Amino acid sequence: MTRSRQKVQKKTNSRNKTQRHLIADLHKHSPISEQYRTIRTNIEFSSVDKELRSFVVTSAGPGEGKSTSVANLAIVMAQNGNTVLIVDADMRRPTAHYTFNLANTRGLTNVLSKQSLLEETVQKTNINNLSILTCGPIPPNPAELLNSQMMEIMMKEALAQFDIVFFDAPPVMAVTDAQLLANKVDGTILVTSSGKTDKEEIIKTKELLDKTKANILGVILNNKPVDEKSYYYYS
Amino acid sequence: MEETTSLKDILYTLKGQFKLLILLPVIAIAFTAIVSFFLLTPKYQSDTQLLISQTNGGLDQAFTQTEIRTNIELINTYNEIIKNARILEPVILETNVDLTTSQLDKMITVSTANESQVIKISVEDTSPEQAVLLANTIAQVFESEIPEIMNVDNVNILSPAKIDESLSPISPNPYLNMAIAAVVGLMLSIAVVFILEYLDTTIKTEKDIEEALKLPLLGSVSNMDTMQESTKKYT
Numbered sequence: 149m150t151r152s153r154q155k156v157q158k159k160t161n162s163r164n165k166t167q168r169h170l171i172a173d174l175h176k177h178s179p180i181s182e183q184y185r186t187i188r189t190n191i192e193f194s195s196v197d198k199e200l201r202s203f204v205v206t207s208a209g210p211g212e213g214k215s216t217s218v219a220n221l222a223i224v225m226a227q228n229g230n231t232v233l234i235v236d237a238d239m240r241r242p243t244a245h246y247t248f249n250l251a252n253t254r255g256l257t258n259v260l261s262k263q264s265l266l267e268e269t270v271q272k273t274n275i276n277n278l279s280i281l282t283c284g285p286i287p288p289n290p291a292e293l294l295n296s297q298m299m300e301i302m303m304k305e306a307l308a309q310f311d312i313v314f315f316d317a318p319p320v321m322a323v324t325d326a327q328l329l330a331n332k333v334d335g336t337i338l339v340t341s342s343g344k345t346d347k348e349e350i351i352k353t354k355e356l357l358d359k360t361k362a363n364i365l366g367v368i369l370n371n372k373p374v375d376e377k378s379y380y381y382y383s
Numbered sequence: 384m385e386e387t388t389s390l391k392d393i394l395y396t397l398k399g400q401f402k403l404l405i406l407l408p409v410i411a412i413a414f415t416a417i418v419s420f421f422l423l424t425p426k427y428q429s430d431t432q433l434l435i436s437q438t439n440g441g442l443d444q445a446f447t448q449t450e451i452r453t454n455i456e457l458i459n460t461y462n463e464i465i466k467n468a469r470i471l472e473p474v475i476l477e478t479n480v481d482l483t484t485s486q487l488d489k490m491i492t493v494s495t496a497n498e499s500q501v502i503k504i505s506v507e508d509t510s511p512e513q514a515v516l517l518a519n520t521i522a523q524v525f526e527s528e529i530p531e532i533m534n535v536d537n538v539n540i541l542s543p544a545k546i547d548e549s550l551s552p553i554s555p556n557p558y559l560n561m562a563i564a565a566v567v568g569l570m571l572s573i574a575v576v577f578i579l580e581y582l583d584t585t586i587k588t589e590k591d592i593e594e595a596l597k598l599p600l601l602g603s604v605s606n607m608d609t610m611q612e613s614t615k616k617y618t
Contacts, residue, residue: 171607180605187602194599217604337601345586347595354596367592369603 255284411568
């Protein structure tokens with residue numbers, strides 16, 4: 149039942165996916181883009197001493213807006229003049245290539261299995277300063293790949309070529325992938341969805357991430373019900 | 384301060400489930416209306432009044448206080464007698480109704496206007512004609528039987544039941560029922576809203592995140608489906 153509803157939801161999403169997902173690019177002055185810029189600022193200020201350059205974005209369960217958040221945050225950061233790379237590390241259900249309308253013939257899995265080099269595999273988007281490393285063929289052992297030596301090398305290379313690297317991770321409650329990634333990056337961003345994320349689950353998620361010594365920067369609240377009053381400021 | 388916040392929360396919760404709050408009472412009203420108008424058989428009431436007064440052997444003498452008190456005390460006795468089989472059996476025989484004495488007993492209400500010497504016999508029946516007939520027969524039988532039973536002749540029929548007076552049914556009262564249904568429905572829907580709210584353990588607001596996770600909020604993103612319309616004007 150819920151499963152089929154999710155499917156229907158996914159269908160409607162994909163119909164206007166490009167428009168929905170890339171709101172920060174398509175509607176630069178919309179309130180939502182402004183909200184993403186606020187998040188960008190808060191991320192920039194969340195560490196004083198250490199420069200934060202690599203981030204993993206994850207959530208407790210599926211469909212809470214990880215990929216949307218990654219895409220839009222990457223866009224507002226790219227608009228700020230940084231070169232940004234999005235790595236689709238959700239090897240269970242990759243979506244980045246749909247979001248940016250790119251081919252997924254080669255991607256992260258090829259780089260990690262040494263079939264291709266990072267520079268060759270990264271694809272440019274039509275947004276300035278923003279590049280994507282799609283997932284590539286879905287591997288049978290995502291957790292193993294993410295925990296490999298090659299992953300560390302790939303991350304170093306990516307940080308040498310780009311100012312900021314975002315990893316789109318699978319949900320924490322489902323698989324261990326996000327925990328593995330959170331341990332390797334500078335900062336972890338948790339995505340919650342209003343009216344969807346369960347309190348118990350998100351608390352458990354935080355505990356799981358804390359165990360891997362993840363540096364949780366903070367939480368993004370998605371799908372916040374629109375309060376009419378908040379428009380007046382912008383209009 | 385604390386109290387205003389919680390009151391605001393309550394109102395906000397109720398506002399969020401506005402549809403349910405309206406729907407439940409409406410269903411309750413509609414249901415009661417159908418039941419009251421179509422399913423319940425209307426009942427009619429017909430009254431006859433008896434005056435209890437000692438004729439006192441025809442002496443043209445003013446009533447003394449004691450006599451009146453005695454009469455009032457007698458009325459309590461009469462109340463019991465009226466509903467006795469001694470009276471009801473002849474009534475059934477005379478009117479030829481298809482009822483047992485205990486059934487008839489349930490249809491009769493005997494009351495006295497406070498401290499007066501007037502007894503009111505009310506009969507409720509699904510047929511107004513039968514109610515009138517029964518009320519009048521009871522009064523007549525009682526009047527003729529009482530000298531034999533009590534050895535006094537002090538009962539007079541004050542006003543016999545009339546058919547035209549009792550044409551509108553006394554029960555059910557559809558409008559009263561509907562009003563009760565509306566109130567009960569509203570209370571029920573408020574209860575349902577709060578139970579739903581209590582059972583819903585999802586994250587909803589920024590406050591929930593701070594309370595549950597003790598992590599900084601990086602920002603919130605409005606619901607994109609509802610924002611889509613409004614964002615169009617910014618393009």
